[in-house]
Amino acid sequence: MTMPHVERVPLSVTVNGKPYDLEIEPRLLLVDLLRDELHLTGTHVGCDSSYCGACTVLLDGRSVKSCTVLAVQAHGGELTTVEGLATNDELHPVQKAFAENHGLQCGYCTPGLLLSTIDLLSRHPHPSDAQIRKAIAGNTCRCTGYQNILKAIRAAAQAHGPR
Ligand code: FES
Numbered sequence: 001m002t003m004p005h006v007e008r009v010p011l012s013v014t015v016n017g018k019p020y021d022l023e024i025e026p027r028l029l030l031v032d033l034l035r036d037e038l039h040l041t042g043t044h045v046g047c048d049s050s051y052c053g054a055c056t057v058l059l060d061g062r063s064v065k066s067c068t069v070l071a072v073q074a075h076g077g078e079l080t081t082v083e084g085l086a087t088n089d090e091l092h093p094v095q096k097a098f099a100e101n102h103g104l105q106c107g108y109c110t111p112g113l114l115l116s117t118i119d120l121l122s123r124h125p126h127p128s129d130a131q132i133r134k135a136i137a138g139n140t141c142r143c144t145g146y147q148n149i150l151k152a153i154r155a156a157a158q159a160h161g162p163r
């Protein structure tokens with residue numbers, strides 16, 4: 001069976017500070033752009049239903065579930081994925097806080113949680129527990145029971161603040 005020809009469209013996007021000019025199918029999901037076209041596989045896929053938050057990235061500084069966004073919607077925008085957090089082998093302060101407070105076990109949910117946390121701290125540098133819980137309500141973790149994640153986010157806010 002021959003597949004129907006799909007017209008490709010131009011996409012200009014900056015990912016982790018690096019500009020890309022691409023041609024993509026209009027139906028391409030943002031998560032598939034990141035993982036399959038740009039090989040940034042730190043953005044995970046944990047469901048098929050916009051539930052788990054493993055695919056969370058920042059688009060123009062705000063967290064989005066990249067499995068629910070078309071890549072073309074990011075045209076002209078700036079994306080940050082987990083690969084863009086550490087600099088010169090130095091972990092991002094939020095990554096450090098998660099490591100120091102055992103805020104991860106298998107790590108599958110961690111990239112999404114880190115980016116949701118960075119979004120939260122950019123809006124609320126000193127969040128209440130209620131604000132933390134609300135900010136990560138869309139990020140499912142099957143391992144930790146969330147207590148150490150809460151500790152890690154509190155520590156990130158106190159010790160390091162947003163970056
Ligand atoms: S892969 Fe689960 S919300 Fe996107």
Ligand code: FES
Binds near residue numbers: 103141143
């Ligand atoms: S650490 Fe395993 S799913 Fe969160």
